Amino acid sequence: MSAISVSGLTKRYGDLVAVNGATFEVPLGTICGFVGPNGSGKTTTIRVLLSLIEPTSGSGQILDEPISHPERYLSKVGAMIEGPAFYPALSGAENLKVLATLGGYSHDRVPELIDLVGLSGRGGDKYKTYSLGMKQRLGIAAALLPNPKLLILDEPTNGLDPAGIQEIRDLLSNLAKQGVTVFVSSHLLSEIEMISEYLVMLSKGEVIFFGKTIDLLHRSRPIIVARPASASDLIKLKNLVDAAGHPAVIDGDLLRVYAGEDWSADLNRLAFENNILLRQLTPVRPNLEETFFEMTEEN
Amino acid sequence: MGAVIAVTALIVSLLFLLIDSDTGNAERGMRITREVLALSSGITIGFSNSAGLLGLVALCVFAAQTAQEYTYGTLRNLLVREPRRIRLLVGKYLSMSIFALISVIISAITSVALAFALSGTAKVETAAWQTAQARMDLLETFGNVLISTIGYGTIGMVLGLILRSPISSISIGVGWLLVVESIVSIAWRPSADWMPGSLLGVVAAGGSPLGVAESLTYTEALIRVSTLLLVAALASGLTFRRRDVAS
Secondary structure, three states, rough: OEEEEEEEEEEEEOOOEEEEEEEEEEEEEOEEEEEEEOOOOOOHHHHOOOOOOOOOOEEEEEOOEOOEEEEOOOHEEEEOOOOOOOOOOOOHHHHHHHHHHHHHOOOHHHHHHHOOOOOOOOOOOOOOOHHHHHHHHHHHHHHHOOOOOOOEOOOOHHHHHHHHHHHHHHHHHHHHHOOOEEEEEEEOOOHHHHHHHHHHHHHOOOOEEEEEEEHHHHOOOOEEEEEEOOHHHHHHHHHHHHOOOOOOEEEEEEEOOOOOHHHHHHHHHHHOOOOOOOEEEEEEEOOHHHHHHOOOHHH | OOHHHHHHHHHHHHHHHOOOOOOOOOOOOOOOHHHOOOOOOHHHHHHOOOOHHHHHHHHHHHHHHHHHHHHHHHHHHHHOOOOOHHHHHHHHHHHHHHHHEEEEHHHHHHHHHHHHHHHHHHHHOHHHHHHHHHHHHHHHHHHHHHHHHHHHHHHHHHHHHHOOOOOHHHHHHHHHHHHHHHHHHHHHHHHOOOOOHHHHHHHHHHOOOOOOOOOOOOHHHHHHHHHHHHHHHHHHHHHHHHOOOOO
16 A cells, blocks of 8 residues: 555646646655655645645545545645644644644644644744744644644745754654655755655656655766866866766866766776876765756756 | 624614614614613614624624635645535534624623613613513514524625635625615615615514515515525535635
């Protein structure tokens, strides 16, 4: 059983195709990152999964239940979409109690969740007095109310300071260890790379990748960064590398060579044989951010 | 609730304090005399006269409570917890109707208390107010005002669902009821027999208020306004059920 399984999901608004034939799966018990440029259809996809909007075509299943019957699965799903939204005149705790009452959950969980997300001592204050980071934390607490099997979070670290981001990262990792599937959309690709075993990547409404994060990173072209001791040798070195059959790009005072790590020794010898002294020779595997830009620009 | 008390107190006070005024002490410059007020039903007149403004308070509350779910963005949280939209809507309507009930109770208490308090100043006999018939009249008026208030509230909720903005739904609702209906009914008299505000006024008064739609009975008004509101509620409910929640 997958936590999320989507096939041919499409959502049109007139002539605008927000999501176009999206197909992906998210295994149970994993942290799956959901990434894409602004306007790529991430939030629309999440809204379809939560039955807030109806798809134009396609199908999907959440925890083995069809998305056309949200009443069958939403009691096991926690979500925060497009930022926190609560009643300003009620306190944080009162807002959670409203949702707990609606969902049929015990109010006993509310103080525990307030503490878990780092709002101890502020649960009784009105929501309108909260900072952005505090509002975000309350949103996460609300998502955790049903003790969910699947947690869907849209930009959960928005407005949080670095310490807060780390807290949320640790929280999500702990939840995954407890068997909760986490489906998290974020612009902080470095954070996604750190915590996500799986990835779904959207661009212009289409899924351009879904699978293990490590598989995506291995797809990217490895690079060797070479910096000659003398800047005047840069072009000479580039010409040598081009002649050896490896594409290279000058980036400031260094040369980025698209070649595997095992060619580092050959590059070093090539430079030496041509009286070019190298100050730096570093094999670099592109990170998620670089891979993301590469793939979305291609698309 | 402050608005409810204020509105009721204002109407009842004017009824008694302007009893000898040449410009009248009720709507449209009508005069309600001491003799009429001294009847067993006299204790209910201030209360039923407050129904219109009470209804507007209810319209504003229902409209705001409905539309604000869109402006705050809280609707998406509610729908994740309760995806059966009609059930959510019915629950919301019932809770706001309970608010309406409490408002009408407070208004009734305020109007009766103030009526007794001002009866001395206005030199109105209150012996008939303490009879069983007076209690029956009060109960009947209570029921009518409650129906009218919930009716106004329903209009507010329908507008809130369709317009999804508290400001728009309140201003259009109040504008229609206070301004448009008056203008249209002046220009074309028979229209008052079909306008929701006019019909709710007849229901609140227990029958045709003096000078308005003399031919309309209580039952006719109740059936017509119930039908209008039911159709509007069904249409807006179905729209809510099918509409994408994109905010």
